[in-house]
Amino acid sequence: MRTKHVNVLFALTAFVLFSFSCFCISRMTQTSSQLINCRNHILEFKEKILHLKNKTERNNRELINALSKVKYEMTQRKNMPVNLVEKKMNTLDKNKTGSNTFEVLKFFFPHLRKVGRIYPDVIIGKEKTGVSFALGISTVSRGNQSYLKQTLNSVVSRMTLSEEKDSVVIVSVADRNEDYLKSVVDMIKKRFKRQLKSGSLEVISIPAFFYPNTLHVKKSAEDSGKLASWRIKQVLDFCFLMLYAQPKAMYYLQLEDDIIAKKMYFTQITDFVHNITSNNWFYIEFSILGFIGKLFKSEDLTDFVRFFLMFYKDKPIDLLLWDIFQVKMCNPGENPEKCAERNKQIRIRYKPSLFQHVGIQSSFPGREQYSKDIYY
Structure with a gap:
């Protein structure tokens, strides 16, 4: 009789452990999925920042070139002899x-x-x-x-x-x-x-x-x-x-x-x-x-x-x-x-x-x- 109770207790404990393991595995899978999604968002955000940085640098270069050209033309016009x-x-x-x-x-x-x-x-x-x-x-x-x-x-x-x-x-x-x-x-x-x-x-x-x-x-x-x-x-x-x-x-x-x-x-x-x-x-x-x-x-x-x-x-x-x-x-x-x-x-x-x-x-x-x- 006592052995029967021990077996029931052991089965109950095994069931609880199995259920807890399943729960933990489920949570870990969900968390892993969230982490992957989060990582993807971070990578996408990083890509956008890098693209924006490159675009800003390109615009800055174009602006600097344009200003240099205007400055050069103004200098040329200022120094241009009258006959030209x-x-x-x-x-x-x-x-x-x-x-x-x-x-x-x-x-x-x-x-x-x-x-x-x-x-x-x-x-x-x-x-x-x-x-x-x-x-x-x-x-x-x-x-x-x-x-x-x-x-x-x-x-x-x-x-x-x-x-x-x-x-x-x-x-x-x-x-x-x-x-x-x-x-x-x-x-x-x-x-x-x-x-x-x-x-x-x-x-x-x-x-x-x-x-x-x-x-x-x-x-x-x-x-x-x-x-x-x-x-x-x-x-x-x-x-x-x-x-x-x-x-x-x-x-x-x-x-x-x-x-x-x-x-x-x-x-x-x-x-x-x-x-x-x-x-x-x-x-x-x-x-x-x-x-x-x-x-x-x-x-x-x-x-x-x-x-x-x-x-x-x-x-x-x-x-x-x-x-x-x-x-x-x-x-x-x-x-x-x-x-x-x-x-x-x-x-x-x-x-x-x-x-x-x-x-x-x-x-x-x-x-x-x-x-x-x-x-x-």
Whole structure:
């Protein structure tokens, strides 16, 4: 009997030990599986970290290479001699996008819609932007007579270095005569090396395809037709120059190639502009003659150009400048005196005039002009 109890106890103990062993084996298997999963996750995480590290190192190398390239190009550009700054622009390359400022021309001239890029043919200078003032000078050949050197000497030399740094003078050669273009380029390279190197002086050449075919037809007509053609082209020359200058500066000052400037003229202009309390002005007149010495806000230039292009065949540009105020500021049936008074508030006259007309030989062949600004 006692042996029977011992056998039962032994069997029970064996069963308990077997059950415990099974439990332990089960737990160990589960734990082993979890450990394997954990190890796989760690390996996967390690792979991702290694990939991210490699990608970061690659990006750092690319960034360092890009910065080195930019630094090298800036150094090369800084050390580039003036005679290498000149470059030819491919105006007919349709793979390049043109400046948005010139797109307005395609609305008025259908022949330009086939042109991929509207931009000056030649640029000498550094295409300076982000300045306060852009000064535009349009020039054409006057035969054996030229006033451009005198004009540039006057305009450029009467700026301080800080004023020169905050401005850009743009000479626009609006003449198809290659000899005249070369003479202008050679003269400026010789006389104004420092200004070219600093980027404060540029020369552009208007592409021949810009002008409509009707303009070339009129040139072969009689004298009255040639005069009309000359006036039309002059309006278009100014429009192209204004569009080119617009993105460069806050203000645009229109000059001509046969004027001289007063001493300290630029200081007087900047002081006057900065001291104007109202920003409602449309332009400031620093000379009473024609289109000389007219200062515009660059943000308004596109509106002016649009108006000029609507009526470029009808009147000279200085008369169109008067007309635009009549259209914008004078109400139908309004008392002319009220309109004139309102115009004075947005068309500001500065006295004394800061620019004087000195040219006698007109850009129109065989014509002489002796107009002078009496307030200079």
